[in-house]
Amino acid sequence: MSKINLKDKVVLIAGGGKNLGGLISKTFATDGAKIAIHYNSGKSKAESQKTLDAVRASGGDGFIYQADLTKIENITKLFDETISRYGGIDIAINTAGMVLKKPFMETTEKDYDQMFDINSKIAYFFIKEAGQKLNNNGKICTIVTSLLAAYTGLYSTYAGAKAPVEHFTRMASKEFGTRGISVTAVGPGPMDTPFFYGQESKEAVEYHKSASALGGLTQIEDIVPLVKFLVTDGWWITGQTIFANGGYTTR
Template identity: 35%
Template sequence: MSGKTRIALVTGGSGGIGRVVATRLAADGMTVVVHYAGNPAPAEEVAKEIAGAGGSAVTLQADVTEPERVRELFDAVEQQFGGVDVVVNTAGVMILKPVTELDVDDLDRMLRLNVRGAFLVSQEAARRLRAGGALINFATTVRKLALPTYAGYAASKAAVEALTPILAKELRGRDVTVNAVAPGPTATPFFFKGKPQEVIDQMSKAAPLERLGEPADAAEAVAFLAGPARWVNGQTVFVNGGVI
């Protein structure tokens, strides 16, 4: 990797884990492109937070489920900065219902963003990442925990986990790593939504460390994979405090 400032694109970078990932990569000296899908205000808040801490960030909008919009997103990054070195795929949606109650439209929504969106961003990243670059996808520990009501979500993230090592092998000779981070129960609005307190309390004690994960825990793993971890490739890193 050269001494030039590295450029990082974080999809879904305006909320939850994505926001903390964006601020962490900026703290590590990267210029961060904070992607958002609809409302620009949260993304602009992240960019202002980064700038206030002495970092550099811009915001860009795109529907990552549409191939042309994804190409335009990467075009815009290249036009502004000359290229891209790190892509972090945090954009996603989670809808929790038992299999017998999950509406097919909700399933389609998760598959469209979590699988199709991740695939399209990974595809374009594979075409454009510069030597020394890194693609980091987001999977989930729930794939191993097999918690009730998570079937649709876990299935969508299992697809991302399967994609990751195959793409790593397809990029042989490019000096680009492809890995996934699989958080366990993490204290975000995404996690708390719709859960009764007793479920939250139970899940917070599931890990041997007896707490929920924090977005910063996932961001720490991303920073490792985006920077010094050049010999970690094609892997899923489970960031869950030892819950499994």
């Protein structure tokens, strides 16, 4: 197959306003894609607007859309709004997530429900909506975590809630494959973003830096090219979770 071009492709990115999602938005826009940038709450609006401004400054087209995706009807509205603006969707990428580092014995039911709503429920229904509404030969990618291959404590609800996404990815790829839709997941190592530092002590940060074979934390710049590959020329990879972490964990 000839090289897949992002020019005029419509890309919907959950959590696309900042951090990894923001860089994906800006990078894909420079390649000519039209970008639907989702953000969760008003706290992220200003940064998401900056991302949209950067998209437009690069000559790209896009819009921002605020929604709490734990309310499943909002996932439907996000997809429908994108289709109403651009006529269809070619690529759907879900970067939404939440980390909780907490001992098993201190975890509450509220903690559990929140973590599974954000990390698992959103992922499931995002993939479902994409499967229903993506154009033929579309691409779906979800960001998970390299903790899925780790032997550790304290992240039971985070890693536990991301773990089902591997199964969602495999089964969706099998069901959607007849339409040429590939479905993948990417598991970064601990990323050097505010998303990571909020629950880590200085000592834990130093440990995570030392744990990768190549040294240091994962940079969002290390992940964007992989995501781009999977939703373009790497479309033949489907149903798989790819760990990109500098040797932080392996399988």
